[in-house]
Amino acid sequence: MLDYKFSIDAIKVNKTFFKKKSRINALVDFNIQIPKGSIYGLLGPNGAGKSTFINILGGLVNKNEGKISICGIDIDTNSKLSKKKIGIVPQELNIDPFFTPYELLELQAGLYGIPKKQRNTEEILHNVGLFEQRDAYARTLSGGMRRRLLVAKAIVHNPEMLILDEPTAGVDVELRANLWNYIRDLNKKGTTICLTTHYLDEAEELCDYISIIDKGKILKDDTKNNLLNIISNKTVSFAVQEKISIPKELDKYNPILKENNLIINYDKQKTTLKSIINILNNNKINFKEINTYESDLEDIFMKIINENDK
Numbered sequence: 489m490l491d492y493k494f495s496i497d498a499i500k501v502n503k504t505f506f507k508k509k510s511r512i513n514a515l516v517d518f519n520i521q522i523p524k525g526s527i528y529g530l531l532g533p534n535g536a537g538k539s540t541f542i543n544i545l546g547g548l549v550n551k552n553e554g555k556i557s558i559c560g561i562d563i564d565t566n567s568k569l570s571k572k573k574i575g576i577v578p579q580e581l582n583i584d585p586f587f588t589p590y591e592l593l594e595l596q597a598g599l600y601g602i603p604k605k606q607r608n609t610e611e612i613l614h615n616v617g618l619f620e621q622r623d624a625y626a627r628t629l630s631g632g633m634r635r636r637l638l639v640a641k642a643i644v645h646n647p648e649m650l651i652l653d654e655p656t657a658g659v660d661v662e663l664r665a666n667l668w669n670y671i672r673d674l675n676k677k678g679t680t681i682c683l684t685t686h687y688l689d690e691a692e693e694l695c696d697y698i699s700i701i702d703k704g705k706i707l708k709d710d711t712k713n714n715l716l717n718i719i720s721n722k723t724v725s726f727a728v729q730e731k732i733s734i735p736k737e738l739d740k741y742n743p744i745l746k747e748n749n750l751i752i753n754y755d756k757q758k759t760t761l762k763s764i765i766n767i768l769n770n771n772k773i774n775f776k777e778i779n780t781y782e783s784d785l786e787d788i789f790m791k792i793i794n795e796n797d798k
């Protein structure tokens with residue numbers, strides 16, 4: 489098997505759409521490298537260019553410029569093979585309404601030339617939670633069920649990489665959790681995952697790497713942990729038991745005393761929570777509860793997008 493480091497390696501991809509007389513630069517010198525074996529999130533507001541990039545990978549949209557390889561295979565010189573390496577769950581729910589989930593998956597397996605004996609249609613249906621609906625017409629499935637059917641369809645040929653464009657839009661909370669568990673399992677077994685989502689808390693929980701995209705450009709890409717450290721400000725609140733006077737050593741943290749809560753802001757790169765607790769202990773200040781607040785992916789996403797809008 490071909491050895492490669494990046495499941496997707498895209499260099500200087502440009503795509504412009506022409507709508508009547510206006511030009512839309514959907515992707516502008518777009519570079520991305522998705523490490524093999526990772527879970528990679530593409531995050532960005534509506535119209536950022538996420539689906540355009542995914543559709544280029546799937547051969548539904550042609551790029552104007554740039555070079556892309558999928559699992560080490562150039563999409564221009566070997567487009568057929570490159571498409572076999574990936575399974576794509578599209579953003580639109582385009583399902584043929586007159587087939588049942590079972591028939592659809594069998595049909596898809598046939599398209600990929602998978603012999604009947606090697607197919608695992610029932611297992612896939614079970615894993616995406618559609619086993620009971622396997623013989624129902626697709627038009628009778630709910631929105632969330634259709635989306636899960638699209639996931640099933642994308643993995644029929646056991647691709648090396650699964651790309652999911654908004655896989656959980658419209659899927660209820662419990663099934664969403666099931667779907668993520670299943671995707672995590674696929675990843676553990678070696679499938680590289682790339683996804684877009686507007687649920688930033690889910691991206692934060694799931695992804696190893698994240699790219700933040702807006703107006704066709706990558707504004708930031710890094711490991712999730714590095715991104716979460718961009719804002720190093722942290723807040724801690726101590727519920728104090730009695731009236732206290734704030735120790736002088738805390739002055740540099742702009743402490744606030746509000747309704748028996750002592751609130752302190754500090755830079756987690758420079759100060760540890762332990763050193764703050766030590767100051768309280770040294771000053772004989774008792775507290776019955778500590779609450780900390782750290783910026784999450786949403787804070788960081790907003791900061792990066794807002795800075796780009798300036």
Ligand SMILES: Nc1ncnc2c1ncn2[C@@H]1O[C@H](COP(=O)(O)OP(=O)(O)OP(=O)(O)O)[C@@H](O)[C@H]1O
Binds near residue numbers: 507535
């Ligand atoms: N077929 C098309 N013809 C003309 N313009 C298009 C076409 N497809 C996408 N665009 C435009 O390209 C830009 C990027 O769209 P894209 O669908 O890639 O965004 P997205 O990041 O997937 O957004 P969303 O989060 O809403 O799905 C938008 O301005 C969109 O209007």
Ligand SMILES: [Mg+2]
Binds near residue numbers: 538539653
């Ligand atoms: Mg989209």
